[in-house]
Amino acid sequence: MNEIIDGLYREGEPIADTKAPDGPIEKRWERRRFEAKLVNPANRRKLEIIVVGTGLAGSSASATLGEAGYQVKAFYYQDSARRAHSIAAQGGINAAKNYKEDGDSVFRLFYDTVKGGDYRSRESNVYRLAEVSASIIDQCVAQGVPFAREYGGYLDTRSFGGVQVSRTFYARGQTGQQLLIGAYQALSRQVAAGTVTEYSRHEMLELIVVDGKARGIVARDMVTGEIETHLADAVVLATGGYGNVFFLSTNAMGCNVTAAWRAHRKGAHFANPCFTQIHPTCIPVSGDHQSKLTLMSESLRNDGRIWVPQRAEDCPKDPREIGEADRDYYLERIYPSFGNLVPRDIASRAAKNVCDSGRGVGPGGKGVYLDFADAIERLGRGAVEAKYGNLFDMYARITGENPYETPMRIYPAVHYTMGGLWVDYDLQSSIPGLFVAGEANFSDHGANRLGASALMQGLADGYFVLPNTIRDYLASGPYPAVDEDHPEVVAAIESVTTRLTTLLSRRGTRSVDSYHRELGHIMWEYCGMSRTEEGLRTAIDAIRELRTEYWENVNVPGTGESLNQSLERAGRVADFLELGELMCIDALHRRESCGGHFRAESQTPEGEALRDDENYAYVAAWEWGGEAGLPVLHKEGLEYDYVEMKQRSYK
């Protein structure tokens, strides 16, 4: 334990998920539900639960816990629970309904997800996810979610990348919106019933841990600036992903790691932080003013053909003037059997490679063409419009170009984070009483998430998993009341106020955003689509330097006593500056390529990701090593009894 590895971290004891039952995989969830203790209805009223986040995971959890009769407090930073980032999901949600009789099953969804995650997720968790997926669709339909339907009145489905069945349910290009409105309405019903109290425009800034258990949070009322203490019997974090560590991503402006990171600093392990998903089809950056990136749905790859010019000197030309023979449809060339429909990680890397070779198009050479000319000729413009009209409109609005006439330009962008707080089968973190749901945990997607699986996981966690597992913990409650002047509470408040005062007092020369942009640049360059030993070391040094400068020189105007958006951002960026370093350390220590994590040193002769199962078939759970200390790595070994570990091939 004392030995310092790579000059960057130490290794601690291995850990294990002690909550997953053994026995046949299809019986495990049933067993856990049976073995988890019950809380009698009269006692539920006496138990308080804090849920931070009202995305799919948080809203569904709060609503369900409220229905069960617990006292729930729901926190979120937007002005309405319905604005959580889940609202932006476009494509769809997977479920093993097999309504199409195309050979789908719980086992197949489980299998696809384990394989898609490049064998870095837990079999028990993924199986459970597949198992409850069907109930999610039932629940949502009963709530009035207007899924797409066929003329017979039954639900329509479509296919998504990496699978061969049609199991993705959708509501036009607004699936996330419709699912979230369903959950938000269920939540609203509980607000009316008095079981859930909402705290809008509230940001969690600290976790309160008393006697080793999570007992509450410190939150800032973003309107009045008041620092509030909220105590409870258990705390649930459903605070989403941390893709904004890259500054530019498809995430909403406010997405942050603060809640998770504060918990990490209080003892919650952070698992696989370097596992990020870079989505291949996003609208490229148009200039320095860019504040976020916009996703163009994966479904476009069904009909669009991706290409770059054969020769670098053709890149500035009008694409329509480049002849067939002078184009390189590189995905079709390298992966003849999957073509333009290879999984996300592979498509993204291939785009980066052609651009790095000098054949990228558009500003800065950071773009490839997504061309619908063939599809328009084959299907007619009307048919293409019917299928993709809203996406084409969005593209035209943002770029000012007409994609019916000239090919779209696309480039990969940060989209999703598979890493997150470590949780056991019960979704409990390494701090008893702290549970984590949705994108904020690390549990189900391994090293790469398949399309339409995040919505499934968020709702599985919130509606079905968490409400069943948290009762095992709550059955031992109510826990002894904690006083507002308990030393741990006082210390938590003090740490928040000191931090805010420090940020406000610097009045340096650089804005919060300028630091955030610089951090994003470092992360994208060295911890993005391709990572090397040398690059990651450069990044770690650069981040440390930037962080030191930040705390001395950041300029946060205004005061803490009122609405102050610069101050809100300042706190988030401060946490990103710590997380970024851990991501690089994690990426450096994992000297293999898997899923979205590509180490240039670990590739096949053809340039594909090369896993090293002998040395890296584990979850890397990082423990906070203290302000001046080094992070401590705990390994949780992964075993595969139902799915055979294979090298993925899409050639």
Added chain:
Amino acid sequence: MRITLKIWRQASATAAGEFATYDLDEVSPDMSFLEMLDVLNEGLTAAGLDPVAFDSDCREGICGSCGLMIDGLAHGPERTTTCQLHMRSMKDGATITVEPWRGDSMTVIKDCVVDRSALDRIVQAGGYVSVNTGAAPDAHAVPVPKAKADRAFTAAACISCGACVAACPNASAMLFLGAKVTHLGELPQGQPERDARVVAMARQHDAEGFGGCTNIGECAAACPKEIPLDVISQLNKDLRHAMAKGL
């Protein structure tokens, strides 16, 4: 591009507000309207001034956080959300007036940030189907005719941004309310509570101080999600039916 901004500044809910004028010299037509405001704010911060507060989150036109009155129009001259409006839609050299949504039921918190919680309370009054988690039958137990499902979807596309209220001379939220009533009323799952829902939601709408509808249609014209005006007719019809039953 060069533009001049006349933008509403108000330190807090209780403070008096006024317009401030700022000139921006290097605006790219590719910027979104909010990115232009980001640039303004970077400049204000560097000059030691308080940046302009405004809400935004997804910047993709779906979360409903953003919303500014631009030259007197909710979300500006294009039929989209403020975050999806781009500077190429504005004229070089223009003076642009930027204000928050206003109305008795939507008050300013700071600068261009407003309190829209009244809309949430309308939903809490009955904008849901009362079904507990786990109590749902198989999704295919009840088929829904495609036309009904599609109309429900069109109404459910509302993003609760409040543009309809801001655009209405009566500050009415009837388009918002009608959209929810139509969404759930079109579906078989919404039938058992249909009458009670519309009555409870309409009561809350009035209690919040939103005005009545006089069929002007500014709401539907301003709606970035193109919610059609006929959801208000649906609302009125459902209300009549419920009243006739003595609710």
